[in-house]
Amino acid sequence: MDEKKAVHSGTAVSSTAVPVHTDTTAKWFLLSAVVYFFIVGIVAIILAAKFIWPEMLGTVATLTYGRLRPLHVNGMLFGWLLAADMGLVYYLVPRLCGVKLWSEKLGVATAILWNFIILSAVVVLLGGWNQGLEYAELPLWLDVLVVVAWIMFGWNIFATVAKRKYVQMYVSVWYIMGTILWTAFVYLVGNFAVLFATGVNQANLNWMYVHNAVGLIFTPVGLALAYYFIPKSGNIPLYSHKLSMIGFWSLAFIYVWTGAHHMLHGPISQWLQTIAIFFSVMLLVPVWTVVYNFFATMKGQWELLQTRVELKFLMSGVVFYLLTCFQGPMHSLRSVNALVSKTDWIPGHAHMAVLGAFSFFAIAGTLYTVPRIFKTRLHSASMANWSFWFMMIGGLGFFVTLWLGGLWQGWQWNNPAIPFIDTVVALGPVWTVRFFSGVLIFLGIVLFLYDIVATAIGASGSEPIEDAA
Amino acid sequence: MQDYTYPSIFLAYLLFAVFAGGALYFLIRSIKDGYWGKDSEEVKYRMLADEENKYGE
Amino acid sequence: MLGNAEKNAILFVIAAVLLFLTGGLLTTLVPPLIDTSWGRPFENDDPAKGPTGKLRPYTEQELAGREIYNREGCWYCHTQQTRTLLADTKRSGWRGVDSPISTPDEFVYDAPHMFGTKRTGPDLSRVGGKYDSQWHLTHFRNPRDLVPGSIMPPFPWIADNPEEFEALVAYLQTLGRAKDWRPDQDYED
Structure with a gap:
């Protein structure tokens, strides 16, 4: 009812009037996401510890490695990262369109449903009800709920875009709409179509989904955040909007072809592997156009990084994005793949993408957004700064040791004279460093959680700041 | 392992040719339609100005 | 436009x-x-074309074992593919005989597939028939009793449950058996 009135007034008022955003949905999504970041962080630490002390918690079926790992992956991807991304999308789409969100009530309902899905997933995964497909571990009934939640999310965003006041759409809006559309297809293939296939055919569908869950869900929504928050937190205009369009359309076309590169040298048709390799290398186009745009935006303004902690997260996220997306095409080359595939290099690579790049974007967005939606100041900028350095140093320790360890492992595997168990024992020191790097990252998460929650709670208790506008 | 490369690799060449042609067509079309003019850069300045308050600074 | x-x-x-x-x-x-070989079960009678053999569907017990393999997330650490790499055929081999590479037609009855993306433990694509039930029982109780330095978790709740244990071992013994390539006798009961 209120929403309908807003539609009419939104079109009636003069173009200079700014709508008042309530942001209830964004608050729900962001706060729950940050809490899941912390909880799943504990699971991550336990997993890392199990590589050093394999018998730790080993007699409890629900806490065995094979059940905690999918909880870690799904919890981080869907409980923390995607929920934070959705919360930030609920924040920035109304602002980029110059109108209120289509329906806050629908948004809050989506947030409640999303939290129900995540909490159910914890029970389901610890109980071992695993569908047996990577990133698609959740059983069918939860998949259906995810689709329902995604339709509610997509409807709300598209309806907001449809009544926008600013006709020309900023690149972030493009990426967000792309994410919503592609995710719908990618998710249906990965969670429903796979159930009708077996063997290599199923693996092909599964890896099309796994690859595009990162490439066509987390990448476009992460870039949407970066395209919004880099100019915003530095108050500098983007270098080129046209260049961003080239990045967008090449991503839309190229990414989906690359799924089979997860099966290089494996039991899947050689020509399909070749196509996947070709398109994987082509991915340098959308990546480099985006990264160039961000660096060119910052040109001559790098000193802003000294004072704006959001920009620290954002620009180091961009560097990690560049690195991870250089690794990706290189892994797809058959010769490199023979060395690094299936080794510990791969978790190093995956964590740099999901933690180093996309989580850093989401953290920066959360630090920027939460004070604004609670109409207050950030609890402590220096705490955010400490959280950055803990995550940065822990992250680098994590990525770099796993790359080195993975290369070492790959060399050893390719010499069959070395018994397999020796290659496991050799990685012991690497996993020890990884554990302590994980502890550092976790400390960063704790500081981030405290900072955000203190900002939110402090907001309800203290006087709102005078509106400077 | 049986060799099932050839019939499909020609299909792949054909596909790549179609894609390259399509990309070229849309590039020329967009230049003709005036897409590369000054107007399309306005949005990047406008997005900086739509903040409704100064919270969080 | x-x-x-x-x-x-x-x-x-x-x-x-x-x-x-x-x-x-x-x-x-x-x-x-x-590529129709993705959906056609492996069958070969002609030694000139490579290893002979026939892929058969899983029995009920083997499927139950496969479900346990899936439930405990074994597939997060063990791949099931002998890739077209020399080292893989050696490592999947047995007593000096190299294993044949995995081909799509060997996995037609697999749902969910278990190819895996990470090899923390050894590849299992040809493990069937290599170790007997007693070995597996000891290994599931505590892997380090048989393989010092292993980081595989213990699985006492499987080792102590004869029905689950037998199903899981029945499944493991099928892995990579469609192609008949090994010279020696099996340990399988």
Whole structure:
């Protein structure tokens, strides 16, 4: 009812009037996401510890490695990262369109449903009800709920875009709409179509989904955040909007072809592997156009990084994005793949993408957004700064040791004279460093959680700041 | 392992040719339609100005 | 048309979906139609064409074992593919005989597939028939009793449950057995 009135007034008022955003949905999504970041962080630490002390918690079926790992992956991807991304999308789409969100009530309902899905997933995964497909571990009934939640999310965003006041759409809006559309297809293939296939055919569908869950869900929504928050937190205009369009359309076309590169040298048709390799290398186009745009935006303004902690997260996220997306095409080359595939290099690579790049974007967005939606100041900028350095140093320790360890492992595997168990024992020191790097990252998460929650709670208790506008 | 490369690799060449042609067509079309003019850069300045308050600074 | 491209949301939706579907359909629906070996169970009587043998569907017990393998997430650390790499055929080999590479027709009855992306423990694509039930019982109780330095978790709740244990071992003994390539006798009961 209120929403309908807003539609009419939104079109009636003069173009200079700014709508008042309530942001209830964004608050729900962001706060729950940050809490899941912390909880799943504990699971991550336990997993890392199990590589050093394999018998730790080993007699409890629900806490065995094979059940905690999918909880870690799904919890981080869907409980923390995607929920934070959705919360930030609920924040920035109304602002980029110059109108209120289509329906806050629908948004809050989506947030409640999303939290129900995540909490159910914890029970389901610890109980071992695993569908047996990577990133698609959740059983069918939860998949259906995810689709329902995604339709509610997509409807709300598209309806907001449809009544926008600013006709020309900023690149972030493009990426967000792309994410919503592609995710719908990618998710249906990965969670429903796979159930009708077996063997290599199923693996092909599964890896099309796994690859595009990162490439066509987390990448476009992460870039949407970066395209919004880099100019915003530095108050500098983007270098080129046209260049961003080239990045967008090449991503839309190229990414989906690359799924089979997860099966290089494996039991899947050689020509399909070749196509996947070709398109994987082509991915340098959308990546480099985006990264160039961000660096060119910052040109001559790098000193802003000294004072704006959001920009620290954002620009180091961009560097990690560049690195991870250089690794990706290189892994797809058959010769490199023979060395690094299936080794510990791969978790190093995956964590740099999901933690180093996309989580850093989401953290920066959360630090920027939460004070604004609670109409207050950030609890402590220096705490955010400490959280950055803990995550940065822990992250680098994590990525770099796993790359080195993975290369070492790959060399050893390719010499069959070395018994397999020796290659496991050799990685012991690497996993020890990884554990302590994980502890550092976790400390960063704790500081981030405290900072955000203190900002939110402090907001309800203290006087709102005078509106400077 | 049986060799099932050839019939499909020609299909792949054909596909790549179609894609390259399509990309070229849309590039020329967009230049003709005036897409590369000054107007399309306005949005990047406008997005900086739509903040409704100064919270969080 | 394209001069106003950034102002038209409907044009955007159509273009984004079409571009995505080009690759989406060509890499998912088309490959199994072109390469029919993806869906045809392995069968070969002619030694000149490589290892002989026939892929048979799983029994009920083996399927129950497969479900346990899936439930405990074994597939997060053990791949099931002997790749087209020399080292893989040596490591999957047995007593000096190299293993044949894995081919799509060996996995036709696998759902969910268990190819895996990470090899923390050794590959299991040819493990069937290599170790007997007593070995597996000891190993599941505590892997380090048989393989010092192993980081595999213990699985006492499987070792102490004869029904689950037998099902799981029955499944493990099928792995890689469609192709008859080993010279020696099996340990299988």
